[in-house]
Amino acid sequence: MQVVSADEHELRAELVREFCELVRVDSEPYEEAELADVVEENLLELGFEVERDDAGKKIGGNSGNLIARLPEAQCSREKPILLCAHLDRVPPGKGVKPRLKGDRIVSSGDTVLGADDVAGLVAILAGVRMARRVQSVLPPLEVVITVCEEKGLQGSRHLDYSKLQSKTGFVFDAARPVGVVIYGAPTHVKFEVDVIGRAAHAGINPEDGVSAIQTAAGAITRIPFGWVDDDTTANIGTVTGGEAMNIVCERVHLVGEVRSHDDRVAARVLKQIEDCFAEEARKSGAKAEFEASTLYKSYRIDENSEALRLLRHAIGSVGRNMTLELSNGGTDANQFNANGIESVGLGIGFEQAHSTRESITVEELVAATKLASCLILRS
Numbered sequence: 001m002q003v004v005s006a007d008e009h010e011l012r013a014e015l016v017r018e019f020c021e022l023v024r025v026d027s028e029p030y031e032e033a034e035l036a037d038v039v040e041e042n043l044l045e046l047g048f049e050v051e052r053d054d055a056g057k058k059i060g061g062n063s064g065n066l067i068a069r070l071p072e073a074q075c076s077r078e079k080p081i082l083l084c085a086h087l088d089r090v091p092p093g094k095g096v097k098p099r100l101k102g103d104r105i106v107s108s109g110d111t112v113l114g115a116d117d118v119a120g121l122v123a124i125l126a127g128v129r130m131a132r133r134v135q136s137v138l139p140p141l142e143v144v145i146t147v148c149e150e151k152g153l154q155g156s157r158h159l160d161y162s163k164l165q166s167k168t169g170f171v172f173d174a175a176r177p178v179g180v181v182i183y184g185a186p187t188h189v190k191f192e193v194d195v196i197g198r199a200a201h202a203g204i205n206p207e208d209g210v211s212a213i214q215t216a217a218g219a220i221t222r223i224p225f226g227w228v229d230d231d232t233t234a235n236i237g238t239v240t241g242g243e244a245m246n247i248v249c250e251r252v253h254l255v256g257e258v259r260s261h262d263d264r265v266a267a268r269v270l271k272q273i274e275d276c277f278a279e280e281a282r283k284s285g286a287k288a289e290f291e292a293s294t295l296y297k298s299y300r301i302d303e304n305s306e307a308l309r310l311l312r313h314a315i316g317s318v319g320r321n322m323t324l325e326l327s328n329g330g331t332d333a334n335q336f337n338a339n340g341i342e343s344v345g346l347g348i349g350f351e352q353a354h355s356t357r358e359s360i361t362v363e364e365l366v367a368a369t370k371l372a373s374c375l376i377l378r379s
């Protein structure tokens with residue numbers, strides 16, 4: 001049995017209460033305003049200056065990102081750090097009814113729990129509160145709470161970086177235990193291909209047609225799928241097209257992706273995919289239009305970086321071991337790194353994210369909060 005002190009007992013109750021309050025507020029992507037209001041109020045109460053940028057307008061959502069900082073006059077003289085979490089959660093994420101099952105918080109089973117990323121919000125808010133109890137004057141701190149992270153990091157992509165001073169950032173948003181640090185993540189490129197053939201009657205004059213489906217199939221069988229090498233994956237996720245059984249298919253639209261920790265490999269694989277479609281189109285007399293867009297760029301943090309130096313210390317203070325891991329998914333850390341803020345992702349203990357089985361233990365929620373507090377205090 002776990003023995004906890006009275007203080008610890010109170011802390012656990014406080015964090016569970018705060019967590020449940022926040023997950024009960026609906027916050028699917030593009031609809032984060034209500035939760036943004038609640039978090040903004042919390043930040044103001046904690047003494048932050050808070051502004052909301054215009055990212056919401058740019059991406060068609062009802063809220064921008066929150067950018068908060070402790071007033072400079074009230075801070076000690078050190079370099080600022082940035083803490084980040086996101087407001088949105090994947091569907092089904094409305095009407096979340098959290099329940100405590102032993103030490104574990106779960107949803108009622110028909111929605112996600114929203115620990116991704118409410119656990120990050122709680123860790124930061126409660127972490128500031130905890131740090132304040134230890135020390136009234138804190139080192140400089142910036143907090144960024146993003147929208148639309150789950151939609152290709154759109155919030156952090158449209159964040160107004162001119163408002164930030166930090167050169168070191170910590171993103172509280174990884175489905176790993178507290179202590180795990182995501183020190184690198186891949187470049188993620190989306191590609192779309194339109195294969196355009198020629199329609200004809202499939203039974204009367206098929207010889208006049210050029211089948212876009214057959215042309216696309218020729219390319220699909222040749223391009224790489226899955227793991228291309230240890231650092232690179234490729235996929236085609238959707239194929240749509242065709243009008244009817246009796247028409248030689250004129251048009252097929254394909255959407256796929258390439259991820260790689262090595263930008264040169266990503267570029268090479270994309271070129272290979274583009275070339276396959278172009279060659280097959282040439283052979284059949286169809287046309288292939290290929291378009292690629294980079295959703296976010298890779299990052300890899302150096303062992304001697306300030307971020308890892310601070311973390312080594314803070315994670316030790318929480319009584320955990322620091323474990324460095326690479327991820328094959330993107331987080332807001334990708335965008336921060338691309339904008340000159342050296343940032344890592346942090347495990348905060350939620351499990352089975354993006355499913356109705358999502359959960360988090362109170363123990364991890366407590367550890368994530370203590371980690372935030374230690375980072376804030378640089379202790």
Ligand SMILES: [Zn+2]
Binds near residue numbers: 086116117149173
């Ligand atoms: Zn997340």
